[in-house]
Amino acid sequence: MATTQSELMTRAQTLMKQKDAIEAEIRQAQDDLQSQKVGMHDQLVDRDGFPRSDVDLVVVTTARSNIIS
Numbered sequence: 001m002a003t004t005q006s007e008l009m010t011r012a013q014t015l016m017k018q019k020d021a022i023e024a025e026i027r028q029a030q031d032d033l034q035s036q037k038v039g040m041h042d043q044l045v046d047r048d049g050f051p052r053s054d055v056d057l058v059v060v061t062t063a064r065s066n067i068i069s
Contacts, residue, residue: 025066026066026067028066029062029063029064029066029067030063030067032059032060032062032063033060033063033064033067035059036055036056036059036060036063037054037055038055038060040064040067044057044060044061
């Protein structure tokens with residue numbers, strides 16, 4: 001069954017919308033990390049092994065998870 005140009009355009013537009021949504025989600029997660037002043041690889045525990053009190057661990061772990069998934 002041949003695919004028409006119209007069907008291909010519709011499919012391409014759908015994929016572009018999905019791409020835009022994914023990129024927006026990643027940007028939001030990056031903004032969340034930036035608001036906590038941490039990145040993807042910063043430690044979330046202090047030198048004694050306790051959770052850092054200067055960051056919202058839920059926000060950071062959720063943002064990191066959203067970026068990698």
